Amino acid sequence: MKGIFTKDFLFNQTEFFLHLSNKMEFYSTENCQKQSLSVQLTDKGITLLPTKKPHKYCLIFLHGFGMPVSKFLNVFLSPEMLGLLSDFKIYIPQAPKRAHGQQSQDNSVPRYYSWYDMDDRSTLEETVKNVQEMIIQESKLLDNMTSRVFLGGFSQGSFVTLYASHVLKEKIGGAVIISAFKSKIIDELPEKDELPPTLVIHGRKDNVKKIDEAEIDLKHFFQRPNVRKIIIDDMNHDLNHRHSRTIISEFLCEKTASVVKARPRL
Numbered sequence: 001m002k003g004i005f006t007k008d009f010l011f012n013q014t015e016f017f018l019h020l021s022n023k024m025e026f027y028s029t030e031n032c033q034k035q036s037l038s039v040q041l042t043d044k045g046i047t048l049l050p051t052k053k054p055h056k057y058c059l060i061f062l063h064g065f066g067m068p069v070s071k072f073l074n075v076f077l078s079p080e081m082l083g084l085l086s087d088f089k090i091y092i093p094q095a096p097k098r099a100h101g102q103q104s105q106d107n108s109v110p111r112y113y114s115w116y117d118m119d120d121r122s123t124l125e126e127t128v129k130n131v132q133e134m135i136i137q138e139s140k141l142l143d144n145m146t147s148r149v150f151l152g153g154f155s156q157g158s159f160v161t162l163y164a165s166h167v168l169k170e171k172i173g174g175a176v177i178i179s180a181f182k183s184k185i186i187d188e189l190p191e192k193d194e195l196p197p198t199l200v201i202h203g204r205k206d207n208v209k210k211i212d213e214a215e216i217d218l219k220h221f222f223q224r225p226n227v228r229k230i231i232i233d234d235m236n237h238d239l240n241h242r243h244s245r246t247i248i249s250e251f252l253c254e255k256t257a258s259v260v261k262a263r264p265r266l
Contacts, residue, residue, distance in 0.1 A: 063156030203235025
């Protein structure tokens, strides 16, 4: 799925009617408000962008292992997240397909969307460098303020977000980490004096990245003053939980208000 397309969708039992094309108009039956968005779908990812006014912030969101970015359209076009799109550009890049370990050079082995080779730390460092370049490029559209750029991720993407927030020198607006874990590809997270404001959401029913294991592996990270951890009892390993999307939206709105207050007066 790429390029410009038109299709009608019905989400959440008539709460939203979506007319999807290169320019999309959204109607909410709850508040009768209308939003227009530009949607770009390419091999490199999905970009959601408000069309009526320039965006003020950007969220770069990294998907999980093996996931096509199209899976996240429903997430960011949901009633809980839609309000962000009046001020936010949301960019969901697509990871390259790769095999892992000794099989990485074998062309006959199936390849999956993956941010790094789980046996090769250099591929993680390469991805973080690419993420850093994304942040810098997006900040150029936002008065060169990296504090207006946010980084988020789910599952494998959450680990890249976690690691990047510890090693990047750029000061971003915040980080959103869903289903957190520490990959075996590193021994410990690098030391950093100050982390960006970070929201961590984990489902107690998550059987892929279990919260008990995460709390052991990331004990010191969870204790950092800028980290807000929220466990949702009935959430699995996904972003289909409405409460999780509400929390993400509220966190980003809260932190963008902080960015505006912190901006120096001219």
